[in-house]
Amino acid sequence: MPDRGHERVYSDKEIIRKLKDDLPDWELENGCIRRVYKTYNWKGTLMVVNTIGHLSEVAWHHPDMLVS
Known part of the structure; x- marks a missing residue:
């Protein structure tokens, strides 16, 4: 994914992996991360x-x- 200045855009696959590794109570749903x-x-x-x-x-x- 392209860099936008100092911001990095993560793919859905990267987000899911990072959530699983670092924030297991969070999930990706419809382009948003969420936790209940x-x-x-x-x-x-x-x-x-x-x-x-x-x-x-x-x-x-x-x-x-x-x-x-």
């Missing part, structure tokens, strides 16, 4: 979502999240 977190109650869910939101803001990364 299970919490015990609504309060715990909100704590997880707020933590992800804070860390994402600090990293200037804004992931799509589905909360149910």
Whole structure:
């Protein structure tokens, strides 16, 4: 895959291998990487979502999240 400045574009095969090796709880689905977190109650869910939101803001990364 071509380089885009300092960014590298990975093929789906490379992404799947890297996830398997380094982040086994994550998966590639429809061009996106995803992970499911299970919490015990609504309060715990909100704590997880707020933590992800804070860390994402600090990293200037804004992931799509589905909360149910």
